[in-house]
Amino acid sequence: MRTTPDRIRQAVSFEVIGLIVVISFGTRVLGYSTVDFGLLGAVGATIATGWNYIYNLLFDHALLKYTGTPKKSVKLRIVHAFGFELGLMVAFLPIVTRILNISLMEALKIDLGFIAFYLVYAFAFTWAYDTLFPINQPFDKPGTEFK
Structure with a gap:
């Protein structure tokens, strides 16, 4: 399993890179003010960082419990990414309407754009992170080790 500092590094790295892309897109392409x-972006990143930590911790514990390994197949990575984004959308949609002072339908369009971006980004980022920072430690179950 990943350590708490490693999970924090993963969550913060994910949010910082994502924030740079999203704020640039929102101001340059959608025409909203940088403020x-x-x-x-800051509110969303704060919520997403907390959700990222909790979701990945719960997901990894469930994965280890049911499979005995933290390894994720491509199919499981897709399920992981969709689950994360759907949970985040539920929390984030009312915030988008409030901050941008737009209708629920307009906010839904923006939120769906965020989801499309973050589904691909989350899939690619977590795969890259797992490759750059592999888990090389024993797990809770004796005799299981990720190699």
């Missing part, structure tokens, strides 16, 4: 989209 509004920056605030939206």
